[in-house]
Amino acid sequence: MRRMLVLLGLCACSRETPPTALAPSARGGFQDITLATGIAFRHDAGQTSAKHLPETMGAGAGLGDFDSDGDLDLIAIQGGPLTPSEGSPVNRLFQNDGRGRFRDQTERSGDLATPGYGMGLAIGDCNADGALDVYLTRLGADLLLFGDGKASFRDHTQASGIDEPRWTTSAVFFDGDQDGDLDLFVTSYVAVDLQKPLWCGERRPGWRSYCHPDAYEGLEDRYWKNLGDGRFVDATGEAGFSDPGGKGLGVAASDLDGDGRVDLYVANDSTENRLYHNLGGGRFEDLTLLSGTGVDRYGRTEASMGIAVGDVDGDLDLDLFVTGFDDESDTLYSSQGGLLFDDTTHQSGLENPTRLPVGFGCVLESLLGGPTLDLAIANGHIIDNIELYHDGKSYRQPALVFEGLNNGRFREAPGGDFTAQPLVGRGLLRGDLDGDHVPELILTQCNGPLIVYRTPAAGTRALTLRGLPRHTRVYATLQQAGGDQRRRILRESGPEPSYLCSGADEIYLVLGEWRLVELAIERGATQRFDPPLERGLFVWQDGRWQPR
Amino acid sequence: MERMLAGLLLTVLLAQDASRLWGEGRREEALSLRAEELAAQPERAALRLELARWQLDVHRAQAALATLEPLDRRADALRGEAHYKLAQYEAAVPLLDSSSPEGLLQKLDALEALMRFEECDALLKSASQSLWNSDARLWSTEGRRRARLQDPAGAVQAFERALALDPVDGEALFGLGRAQLAAGMREAGLATMARHRALLPKLDRWDFARRAVDLAPRHAANLAALAEAESELERYERAEALYQTALECARSAEERVPILLRLARHWNESRGQPERGHALLIEALARTPDARLWVRAGDLALLGARTDEALRCFREAEKLRPEDAAIRSRIQRLEAPR
Secondary structure, three states: OOOEEEEEOOOHHHOOOOOOOOOOOOOOOOEEOHHHHOOOOEOOOOOOOOOOHHHHOOOOEEEEOOOOOOOOEEEEOOOOOOOOOOOOOOOEEEEEOOOOOEEEOHHHOEHHHOOOEEEEEEEEOOOOOOOOEEEEEEEOOOEEEEEOOOOOEEEOHHHHOOOOOOEEEEEEEEOOOOOOOOEEEEEEOEEOOOOOOOOEEOOOOOOEEOOOHHHOEEEOOEEEEEOOOOOEEEOHHHHOOOOOOOEEEEEEEEOOOOOOOOEEEEEEEOOOOEEEEEEEOOEEEEOHHHHOOOOOOOOOOOEOOOEEEEOOOOOOOOEEEEOOOOOOOOEEEEEOOOOOEEEOHHHHOOOOOOOOOOEEEEEEEOOOOOOOOEEEEEEOOOOOOHHHHOOOOOOOEOOEEEEEOOOOOEEEOOOOHHHHOOEOEEEEEEEOOOOOOOOEEEEEEOOOEOEEEEOOOOOOOEEEEEOOOOOOEEEEEEEEOOOOOEEEEEEEOOOOOEOOOEOOOOEEEEOOOEEEEEEEEOOOOEEEEEEEEOOEEEEEEOOEEEEO | OHHHHHHHHHHHHHHHHHHHHHHOOOHHHHHHHHHHHHHHOOOOHHHHHHHHHHHHHOOOHHHHHHHHOOOOHHHHHHHHHHHHHOOOHHHHOOOOOOOOHHHHHHHHHHHHHOOOHHHHHHHHHOOOHHHHHHOHHHHHHHHHHHHHOOOHHHHHHHHHHHHHHOOOOHHHHHHHHHHHHHOOOHHHHHHHHHHHHHHHHHHHHHHHHHHHHHHOOOOHHHHHHHHHHHHHOOOHHHHHHHHHHHHHHOOOHHHHHHHHHHHHHHHHHHOOOHHHHHHHHHHHHOOOOOHHHHHHHHHHHHHOOOHHHHHHHHHHHHHHOOOOHHHHHHHHHHHOOO
16 A cells, blocks of 8 residues: 655755756757866777777766765776777776766776776666675676775675676666665677687778678676675576577666566667566566567567667656667667557657667657656767768767657757767766756767767756665656646656666656656655655655655 | 761770679679769760669669769659668658559658658558569558557458468568467467567578678679578578579689588478489589588488498598598498498
């Protein structure tokens, strides 16, 4: 039975947002604010004439409060030479001052700065000490780093029992067996032999190109069960995960059917995607066939890369959005209830504009000023000389932004700086960097600079919800300002998956012309707010939302 | 007058050269030569249309549009295809030629991508009976339309029609499974989906091989890979024709031998005719002496219980590779009971 908590007299609704370093000078479109944030990071892909596939796939970034000061810090994943050495470039840690100004604190970050060819990361407190830990996926041995809550990390890989020397990509911490600690799922891509690089493309000077993943053997993903004492055990088969030959690039943990248990969706490159239903007790079943999420509506496998999860049609179910390669659109799988999905890309308006670009990172978030979920996609080809082979395609491609219409449809929206320049986009993540409760976007590039964007929603009334157990559904009831009209929206806690990234583990309610009157947690408490809330940070503590 | 005739003759010869080069798979050279001809004689519409066709075939849709620019509406179908390939569907739809199967399917696809479903449905309805009778893709489009209209029973029928025309149509098989599930036929739906899952890797291999041939249409190894993929899909006649083309394109024994080995295996494993594979290899060995071919010929002879012939083949192989232990062991095995 749901508890009903009525909380009166909260004054957060009248609080003004404090001025921040990133405060907009005027309401406008997406603006590149990288310089203002102080984040200076350039990914080094270590590209060579041998065209090793890893050189074109990275890298990601992650947001979390690594120094326990209440704001989001940033880890940017670095590549460097494929065979790293002592002087190779390393991952960078940028500490936030709470107002969106960052300082490079890599030198104090301990083992985070271990050289290695990085791909992505997972972030979470997996040893339950209150500090965020980090799992780094790499070409070569992955690392599990325990955080100390002061933005420093120590290598715990060997002691943890995790031994993962293969090429891994995305990863997520989630409680797969409902025992209260965070387990780990890691996607693996393909087996590459750096000593014997394949030759693809024509044998003319300048025409050698990166190979299609079909030229490589796929690697099975792994599920690491947390034993609760700092050790993990490979429980992939025992838990029911099986995808031999899969070429995993993206993974989303989400309670897709609302049964209180966290399911998993894996995006595979040119092999069938996988949907694993959590049966409880640490057991999963492969429901790909029944769910209809393994292939597109034509029954074809796609080169799936990034994933975003959100309720795009306002029916209080979570839908899946998956980015893909050129000549195949990105794909929207709309939930039909339970774990049944329909590919509704055609009906969504996303088919045409996403067919030519190669999509990677993606974010479903309120970007344009209202509570409806909009969509942003980072694009960029993997073949750096694709122009030689297709004159209508390019290596650098503009990002895309779509306005969500809350009925499963989208329309392309002006993207300002976000869509102005062609980029080699890879990761895309969102998080409120400046404390105004409206998330910014961070885009990573392959062999290019990381870029931070303020969205048109900046300055809008918004709330941040923090502290819920991961992957918990929250239903927010909104009321129109100055009116009686109400609407209910669904959000889920936990980091956004995207591609190689770990977004902020926070929910943002961008309200625009609406006000928050009620929050209900799936199978949990409902809390009413009178007067309605407009702004502020609320933390889930002792079974209720507490203003901060 | 003589000079004009000489010029014309030169143009004809160049055109033949360009076409020959194109036919030989020397696409870049053919494109360059044809572009030179057009620069000299820009008014020749037929050459222009052919160049644009070639440009589309090598994924140069923008170049094709530029080539077609001086032409009138005769070039609309190619313009439509170029816009379609550039995902410029609004521009493509009025230009695509829906009287050709490919043009029709592209137009249907473009209309769906533009969410112009009513036009799409009307166009589908207008397709000729002969196309409905011969092209599975049309029935799959109809199946998707039925599914979109929440008519799973109609979708099941349409996808079944598609599969009757093409049993390895992945779209139809997937669509059928989904429609069966939507119609409440859970067991049948899951069984169909499982069939689709088993087919998928074969279709992916076929698609990958097809793209490789698309890039280099006279590359023997690419053609053999596509032949193998066709064989996996049980499209044996297509496979055999491709193997034949691959052999014709092979420029050396090193290229030819692996193809012969694959084709011989195809005759044995896919067609169940080891003697046909054996005959193929014996015939090839007259031109291409190779120990691997003799060994495979011997193995195939053994499958037909022709021990003497097998022994002869292995001994021929041994002559070419006297130190080869595997060959020696085969001979010893056959000689032992004698």
